[in-house]
Amino acid sequence: MTYVYFPGCSLTSTGRGYHESLQEVCRALEVPIQELEDWNCCGATSYMAVDESKAFALSARNLALAERLGNGSTQMMVPCAACYLGLNKAQHYLQEFPAIRGKVDKALAAAGLAYSGRVQIRHPLDIFIKDIGRDKIAARVAKPLAGLKVACYYGCQLVRPYAEFDDQHNPTTMETIMTVLGAEVIDWPLKTRCCGGSLTGTIEDVGLRLSYIILTEAQKRGADLVATACPLCQFNLECYQGKMNGRFGLNGKVPVAYFTQLMGLAFGLSNKSLGLNRLFVPLPERRAVAAGGGAHVRG
Amino acid sequence: MEKWQGWDKIQYEAGLDPHFGTKIASIPGGDKLLACIQCGTCSGVCPLSPYMDYTPRQIVAMIRAGFKAEVLSSYTTWLCASCYSCTVECPKEIKITDVMYAVKRMAIQEGVYPKRFPTPVLASEFFHSVEKTGRSTESWLLVRMYLKTNPFKMLKQAMLGFNLWRRGRMGVGVESIKRKDELHRLFTAMENETRAERRAGQEVRP
Missing domain, CATH: 1.20.1050.140 (Glutathione S-transferase Yfyf (Class Pi); Chain A, domain 2)
Structure with missing residues (x-):
């Protein structure tokens, strides 16, 4: 089909x-x-x-x-x-x-x-889990994302108010996929909190603050990067980090990638074909994998 | 004795619009608005409520009581990012996000939204560009919004625009569908239907 x-x-x-x-x-x-x-x-x-x-x-x-x-x-x-x-x-x-x-x-x-x-x-997300299945995804993994701690971020409009494929309060589809890819997922309460939507472009101070709250929480819980499933969430969380550093004291940079880019990485596809060259904040080097999948060292 | 200064703050029953609540409640599935128990769950879960001039709970109470002028000119609805938290948590199943949309539409129709406030300008610009081409072009949408609200801000955003362009994430062309005539026939028919509803004396929803 x-x-x-x-x-x-x-x-x-x-x-x-x-x-x-x-x-x-x-x-x-x-x-x-x-x-x-x-x-x-x-x-x-x-x-x-x-x-x-x-x-x-x-x-x-x-x-x-x-x-x-x-x-x-x-x-x-x-x-x-x-x-x-x-x-x-x-x-x-x-x-x-x-x-x-x-x-x-x-x-x-x-x-x-x-x-x-x-x-x-x-x-x-729905199609990959329900129709394709985790086994088929697992079979395709060539370079597991071992040692990578991912904060799965769904945003608001994906699960509210109409999504039937996952829970409105605590969706887990993306976590399932990330785990199959070999990554570690963090537990955090803000996975469906609003990123500010178009407010970052209109009422910037308020919009940025909402994005900052999400990024800083992901950081505090030890995430190496945030995985998203929405273009506006990705843009808000990634492209304004310079401003968030200056305005709210966001500590350093947090990579924000689409969950599909992470799937592609684990499948061994090239960075360019996955559009990773378009990111403002590059993904962390996969040090832990190179070291044989041991304890993850935070740089 | 000095004259008392607080007269303009006092609201009288006669100054309210008794039909405002029922008009907003006429949106599809909107009748539950009138059953609000003022529990405040909406304000509690709303990530934007700390920045609003009236919280969502207050807005619902004001709509029901007929405070039309205050509701339409408030910043609250323009701060709503449509995240639907209130809608899914409301114990009376009031579609608060859709109520906010209805207020936005009425404010735009009656021209009473806060002037030069970027959110309603963005909404109008988005609407007109899609009306013309069938798609939204993010770059030009933002340029037009800044020109109409704060051109100086556009200069400050130029670096972001350049960085997006450099990574192939923002073009200078205008996105458009091919069969624009098909879309225009669709829109014209919708407008005719709305006019027919109005002629037939039906209550036109905001």
Whole structure:
């Protein structure tokens, strides 16, 4: 079965490393994906604040295009947390509120489209664990991430309010994958706390403070790096660290990578193909592995 | 004797909008708003509430009581990052995040949001760029937002932009879908439907 891949706007710019590493990892795991042809904006957070029904229409166009591709049993792979929420929200509202459904159906018809409601919107974390399975992932590991302490960070919109694949308060899918890759995961309470979202660009002081709280907690709990599953979380947590150093006294730099980049690393794929050259804060050298997987030494 | 200075702080029943609460509650699944028990769980779990002028619990109480002017011009809704913590924790299952969205939309429609505050400007710019091209181009979105709020800040962000560009994480082109006509037909039809609803005398949701 081929998954219809919906990258979303962020994965074409700030989140390119996610786009690249996800495709590489899917190739390595033999998960067939096909990018949704002529996809449009999901109608995310900022759009919803101006016109809700048009936001649903935007998502509905994507769903209609995906359904046309998949012959009635379409599985859509949506890596961006905001797109995942936006598309799922539209799906729920179309199912629950006939008035919205009627309006969107008429608008789709005017554009020569139709949507019957049968597309399943799924996050790669969900697909990797439920459909591919940890055994297949484990079989592909060539260079285990031994000695690496990872703080798995889910952010907000991936698990709230619609995710059914994991727990809203204490999701563990990413931890399962990281453990299979040979990494050590830390236990921390902020894995679904908000990173500040678009506030880092608008009300910077508040947005940065939220990101700082997450990074500093990960540091205090001994994490070597933070793994993310959302392009906005990754951007906020990584690209403003210089400012956080100056403003709040963030201690040093904390690498922040997509969970797919870490999967690719463990699979032995090249840094460039995983978009690791695009990171602002390079990943830690894998000293412990070179030393034979002994105690991890913090530099 | 000196004149008392506090008159403008006093609220009278006549100054409230008795329909404001029910109007906001008319959003899909919004009727539970009126059942709020003021427990404060929303304010407790909200990571942004320490920075807000009214906490989410206060905003819900004010909406229900009809403090329209105060709610629409407050900073609270524009600080909401839509993380849905309040929505999933509310014991009365009030969709507080969606209530915040409804307030944002009404504030934009009525033009009463805090002026030159970046969040509503970002939302409007995002909306218009997607309306035109079907996609959002992060670089140009930010440039337009800074030009309309604080052009000086854009200069301060230039280094970040350069570093992103250097790593291939930000382009200078504009992202667009191919079949823009299809999208425009979709939008026009949605607008016509909304107009028809209004003509039919239906309550138009914020």
